[in-house]
Amino acid sequence: MSGFVVKDWCPDAWRPMMAGDGLLVRVRPPLGRLTAPQVEGLGRAAIRHGNGQIDLTSRANLQIRGVSEEGWPALLTELQALGLVDPDPMREGRGVILINPDWREGEDSHAIATELRARLSELPDLPGKVGFVVDAGQAPMLFDAPGDFRIERAATGTLLVRADGRSAGVAISRATAVDALIRLAQWFVDSDGRDARRMARHKADLPDWASGDAMPAMPAPPMRPGAHPMGAVYGLPFGRLDAQALVDRRAPIRLTPWRMLLAEGVAPIPAAGMVLEDTPILHVDACVGAPACPQASVETRELAARLAPLIDGQLHISGCAKGCARARAADWVLTGREGAFDLARHARAGAAPLHTGLTPERAVALLGAC
Structure with a gap:
């Protein structure tokens, strides 16, 4: 499958990546944690220099979206002042460290x-x-x-x-x-x-x-939205976070690779754009899709929201065969190609499809009947 470009690098704050809605500026908070002043400061910076939208990635990083090339230097300066970006670009590029959020x-x-x-x-x-x-x-x-x-x-x-x-x-x-x-x-x-x-x-x-025979211990139960011994866990549909929600949060947060964040020392009370229950929308992986991603040929998240309550199992909707939102196989995967969708089962994005050329309406009808 063609029509997309696989890059051998990931964006960071020093090397932003151009998307359909502007530069992506990735922030890797030390130990996956932001203090309350860092939370507020990052949120205000994302509003000032971006489009106010932030993504939580599968590596527990934050991506500030919609940054202009002219606004990026000022954003970089603010992030360094907050202690969220290393002043040494080499160290920042090597700091891909994922830590258990608890x-x-x-x-x-x-x-x-x-x-x-x-x-x-x-x-x-x-x-x-x-x-x-x-x-x-x-x-x-x-x-x-x-x-x-x-x-x-x-x-x-x-x-x-x-x-x-x-x-x-x-x-x-x-x-x-x-x-x-x-x-x-x-x-x-x-x-x-x-x-x-x-x-x-x-x-x-x-x-x-x-080389050895030391086996990992049995995994811990997966983190779920709701009350947590350290505070409250919030699920973020598609990993999307509104920057104003960070400004309003005013509490330390820890990032997770499951598109959930852990707010420290707070009661589990409702918050805009976040969920406190294990709802179907949290079991759907969907990249930003078109037009925000220039490599995607289809819209993804509106369709994902329609399909979420209809699907039994994990659903992945990818705007192209790169599969940025989910590297592992899903029970169902819809991959965008030339303005339509290919459907595969127990597969990764871009796998050999069972059905091709699906419109969103046809995908809903097909998967809703499964």
């Missing part, structure tokens, strides 16, 4: 991720989409989240380092965790991993020191 200060996840951030300059030059996962809580909760080099809780209760795509890892300690991550990243580069671009696709045999 971390607490002083615990293993917090200590390891903090040390890794401090040692980013020791990492080799990695492909743009490669990232790290630090998931050292009582039980892994990021098992299905994207990441190439992983620290996890082992079934024995200790820690392990694991290369993505391998079922088992090697036991390590908190003190040696970051050394192991850096060493594994260096091996990836030295063994021509850049050609594969991602660890799960890199077929080279792991070195003996990285």
Whole structure:
């Protein structure tokens, strides 16, 4: 399937990416957390320099949308002043670290991720989409989240380092965790991993020191919208967040890779554009689609909202075959192609379809009858 371009890099604050509605400026808050002043400041900056729309990505990053080329330098300055962007572009580009959102200060996840951030300059030059996962809580909760080099809780209760795509890892300690991550990243580069671009696709045999039989612990129950011991979890349909909602929130927040955010120290009360119940709309992945994305040939989210209550299982609607909203297979996937949709089952975007050339109305009729 053609008509789209796969880029080997992800945007960040120093390297924004042009979309159909302006520049995308990606922000990677340290440890996936924003203080109350950072929440308000980022929201105001997104209104001032963007179109007021913010996306929460599958790597727990925020994307400010609709930024003009003229407004980007001022936005970058404000984000640095808030402590949300590293003043060193190289360090910012290497800071793709996903951490379990329920971390607490002083615990293993917090200590390891903090040390890794401090040692980013020791990492080799990695492909743009490669990232790290630090998931050292009582039980892994990021098992299905994207990441190439992983620290996890082992079934024995200790820690392990694991290369993505391998079922088992090697036991390590908190003190040696970051050394192991850096060493594994260096091996990836030295063994021509850049050609594969991602660890799960890199077929080279792991070195003996990285090959082991330490199995991850059983995953923790998935996070759900509603009350949480740390505050309240809000679901964001399609990961979309209105910047004014951040300005009004005035509370620290933690970002998750499931298009939910955790507001610290607040009661679970309704908030505009957010949901506190596990509703069907939260089980639909849909990219921004046309016209906001120049590579999409179809509108996606209006159709997704129509289909959400009709579908049993996970639905993915992608404006093109790239599948930006969901990398994994879904129960049902609609992929835009030349202004219509292809439908596939138990597949990723762009997979061989069961039906082609579907209009939105035909897709609703077909899936509503399944």
